[in-house]
Amino acid sequence: MEGSSKDTDGGMIQTWLKKHLVNYTGATRHPFILSIREGTVDLSSFKRWMGQDYIFVRAFVPFVASVLLKAWKESDDHSDMEVILGGMAALNDEITWFKNEASKWGVPLSNVVPQRANQDYCRFLESLLSSEVEYTVAITAFWAIEAVYQESFAFCLEDGSKTPEELKETCQRWGNVSFGQYCHLLQKIANQCLEKASDDVLSKAEVALLHVLEHEVEFWNMSHGEI
Numbered sequence: 001m002e003g004s005s006k007d008t009d010g011g012m013i014q015t016w017l018k019k020h021l022v023n024y025t026g027a028t029r030h031p032f033i034l035s036i037r038e039g040t041v042d043l044s045s046f047k048r049w050m051g052q053d054y055i056f057v058r059a060f061v062p063f064v065a066s067v068l069l070k071a072w073k074e075s076d077d078h079s080d081m082e083v084i085l086g087g088m089a090a091l092n093d094e095i096t097w098f099k100n101e102a103s104k105w106g107v108p109l110s111n112v113v114p115q116r117a118n119q120d121y122c123r124f125l126e127s128l129l130s131s132e133v134e135y136t137v138a139i140t141a142f143w144a145i146e147a148v149y150q151e152s153f154a155f156c157l158e159d160g161s162k163t164p165e166e167l168k169e170t171c172q173r174w175g176n177v178s179f180g181q182y183c184h185l186l187q188k189i190a191n192q193c194l195e196k197a198s199d200d201v202l203s204k205a206e207v208a209l210l211h212v213l214e215h216e217v218e219f220w221n222m223s224h225g226e227i
């Protein structure tokens with residue numbers, strides 16, 4: 001692969017992140033995230049995000065289950081399944097965390113109405129459940145979904161950030177070192193799949209990545225409160 005235009009170390013994902021850096025930065029450095037980091041965030045925006053994200057995470061579980069199923073059927077690496085299973089276990093904790101956190105903030109989770117951007121994103125996840133969608137495409141989307149949150153919230157915890165004390169726990173949830181390592185493992189799995197993929201599957205995976213980035217931006221936009 002030496003001399004190839006593809007990155008030999010970072011793999012396809014690194015190549016795509018460079019190619020789509022504007023889109024990636026749009027998703028990981030959104031004004032909502034910047035406002036958390038600057039300590040100027042409007043708490044009603046934060047609460048709105050929290051209610052919507054709880055709904056998203058519930059829809060995310062069946063998606064991750066479908067990735068697990070695809071890994072079991074299509075992956076030739078046994079460790080893939082264990083990484084994905086670890087992700088599912090983390091989601092179980094996440095749902096419990098959302099319930100506790102929401103009650104602290106006085107956000108009633110039982111009657112949150114999913115907004116348009118959330119519905120669209122959940123519908124996109126549902127489209128990936130199909131057995132027609134290749135494991136490579138699904139794992140690329142999965143990595144991207146987790147990586148956006150990891151990059152965004154880790155940015156709020158960097159030295160010099162002014163994140164309010166009461167929001168740090170939320171940022172830690174996705175910005176912590178071990179979540180970073182987990183995202184790195186997902187990226188490695190995605191890269192290994194992409195390395196073996198046909199051009200057709202490669203382009204589907206790239207499109208899925210771009211869709212995730214667009215949906216993430218729209219998701220953050222919901223925090224502003226316009227419908």
Ligand SMILES: Cc1ncc(CO)c(N)n1
Binds near residue numbers: 145146148149216219
């Ligand atoms: C919208 C959204 N994207 C990604 C994650 C990461 O799990 C999340 N909880 N919510």
